[in-house]
Amino acid sequence: MTTWTAGYVADIGYTHGFYRELTPALLDFVMLTRGQRGPDFSGRLAYCELGCGQGLSTNLLAAANPTIEFHATDFNPSQIAGARALAAEAGTPNVHFYDHSFSEFLHEPALPAAFDVVALHGIYSWISPENRAHIVEFLRRRLKPGGVVYISYNTLPGWAAAMPLRRLLTDHAGTRTGPILPRIDEAVAFAESLRTAKAAYFTQNPALAPRFDKLKGLPRSYLAHEYFNRDWTPFYFADVAADLAEAKLTFVGSAALLEGVDAINLNAEQQSILKACADPVRRETLRDYMVNQQFRRDVYVKGALPHTVPSSRAAWTALRFALSTPRTEVPLKVQGSLGEAQLQEEVYSPILDVLAKGPATVQAIFTDPAVKALDWGKLMEAFGILVGSGHVQPCPSGKDDAARLKRTRAFNAAVMRRAEAAEEIQFLASPVTGSGVPADRMAQLFLAAQASGADPVQRAWAVLQAQGQRLVKDGKPLDGAEANLADLRERYDTFVKTRLPVLRQLGIA
Numbered sequence: 001m002t003t004w005t006a007g008y009v010a011d012i013g014y015t016h017g018f019y020r021e022l023t024p025a026l027l028d029f030v031m032l033t034r035g036q037r038g039p040d041f042s043g044r045l046a047y048c049e050l051g052c053g054q055g056l057s058t059n060l061l062a063a064a065n066p067t068i069e070f071h072a073t074d075f076n077p078s079q080i081a082g083a084r085a086l087a088a089e090a091g092t093p094n095v096h097f098y099d100h101s102f103s104e105f106l107h108e109p110a111l112p113a114a115f116d117v118v119a120l121h122g123i124y125s126w127i128s129p130e131n132r133a134h135i136v137e138f139l140r141r142r143l144k145p146g147g148v149v150y151i152s153y154n155t156l157p158g159w160a161a162a163m164p165l166r167r168l169l170t171d172h173a174g175t176r177t178g179p180i181l182p183r184i185d186e187a188v189a190f191a192e193s194l195r196t197a198k199a200a201y202f203t204q205n206p207a208l209a210p211r212f213d214k215l216k217g218l219p220r221s222y223l224a225h226e227y228f229n230r231d232w233t234p235f236y237f238a239d240v241a242a243d244l245a246e247a248k249l250t251f252v253g254s255a256a257l258l259e260g261v262d263a264i265n266l267n268a269e270q271q272s273i274l275k276a277c278a279d280p281v282r283r284e285t286l287r288d289y290m291v292n293q294q295f296r297r298d299v300y301v302k303g304a305l306p307h308t309v310p311s312s313r314a315a316w317t318a319l320r321f322a323l324s325t326p327r328t329e330v331p332l333k334v335q336g337s338l339g340e341a342q343l344q345e346e347v348y349s350p351i352l353d354v355l356a357k358g359p360a361t362v363q364a365i366f367t368d369p370a371v372k373a374l375d376w377g378k379l380m381e382a383f384g385i386l387v388g389s390g391h392v393q394p395c396p397s398g399k400d401d402a403a404r405l406k407r408t409r410a411f412n413a414a415v416m417r418r419a420e421a422a423e424e425i426q427f428l429a430s431p432v433t434g435s436g437v438p439a440d441r442m443a444q445l446f447l448a449a450q451a452s453g454a455d456p457v458q459r460a461w462a463v464l465q466a467q468g469q470r471l472v473k474d475g476k477p478l479d480g481a482e483a484n485l486a487d488l489r490e491r492y493d494t495f496v497k498t499r500l501p502v503l504r505q506l507g508i509a
């Protein structure tokens, strides 16, 4: 009988996700947008990830941030073995993985006395109250004063309508024994049969249909971890804030920066209700009602230390940004709770045009005549929105660029070698942003071939052919070498025109 799993799904590995909210430069930027000083991210910091899953985020971030010492734990030993194997293949020295439970991790002697950053993504809602208490205890004991926490969790009221759906699925899976994957398929089919029978739970909750349809299309390994654990608790913001207050933490803001922008999320009436609420925790909880929030990605600090006006201005001026989407593909629109909002061409285009030439500091961007005409407040808001929409990334200070380049090259080479065998990891590390950049298997095969001086199209085809794989076009597999090569050529040409220039600017190609 296995006891270490504490009701957590452990017979199937989690997906290899990378979550950019864990990026040191992004956390630093979130702190700055909220007027808070954080740890000195250009210094030698200690970073900890609790429940690191396959460890991809930590592995990638360690390669891209060589002055930071990363420690990560997850009690699933297969995942930790895999994470260590990737760290060894990439030769990343500043990363340390442990297969400890949260309670065991509290007593690990090899950890630094205290951390500057602790991150936990997709953990807090999926563990028992006892394990949540271990995490709070860890934060109380092992986070430095001034240290930053990133925490994400399922949120109420957004999950309220779907809670019975999750119960339906897990109850059904619980009526069977054996491996989890077939039980998930059966549970999903069973829920579908209730919908077909027009169970009033489905007909009277119209918001369920799109959620259930989306769920059916998600990888089963993801569903296993998202829905099928013994513990699964969505929280009100106020309840998590109260738990974390026990570790002396105060809320800074959401790492999902667009969610903090009132104009795109709240109508005038909602804004005035929130303005009238003096208690910041209650206000944030009410905000979740306004947008029916279902997942929060929050930043907390142990001991808030506000910037002064000059120190904030100095930090902003020195900040470097990079474009991570081809300039022509950056839409001048963003999506908020109120729907789609248009961005002002005269504010955003000049900034994007400067960044299209390469990464630049705010100081350098500000020397452009078109940008100089903008008001400082507007400029700061625009960077928040561009970073929030994921098209622009804040960058770490340039002082360790050579080490970043060396380590990210080695990391990316290890990831790209794996792409020859499977489509497992869909991110590469950027020495410029100190973060991950999405790159699918085909992009990785093209880049690896280019780096070795081979013809990318022929090389990609050789890899696919050796595994008996073919490309799929318009839903149909392509027959024969000629059709596959022609399609690969088209894909490569598009890649060269659109993605490659951005990957070059991000130091990846």
Ligand SMILES: C[S@@+](CC[C@H](N)C(=O)[O-])C[C@H]1O[C@@H](n2cnc3c(N)ncnc32)[C@H](O)[C@@H]1O
Pocket: 006, 008, 014, 015, 017, 019, 050, 051, 052, 053, 054, 073, 074, 075, 076, 079, 100, 101, 102, 103, 120, 121, 122, 123, 126, 127, 131, 225, 226
């Ligand atoms: C939903 S996954 C999220 C993984 C990762 N943070 C990510 O987002 O890709 C939750 C992870 O927490 C780990 N976990 C659950 N309970 C744990 C415990 N008590 N101690 C250590 N790890 C735990 C699981 O093994 C799993 O990998």
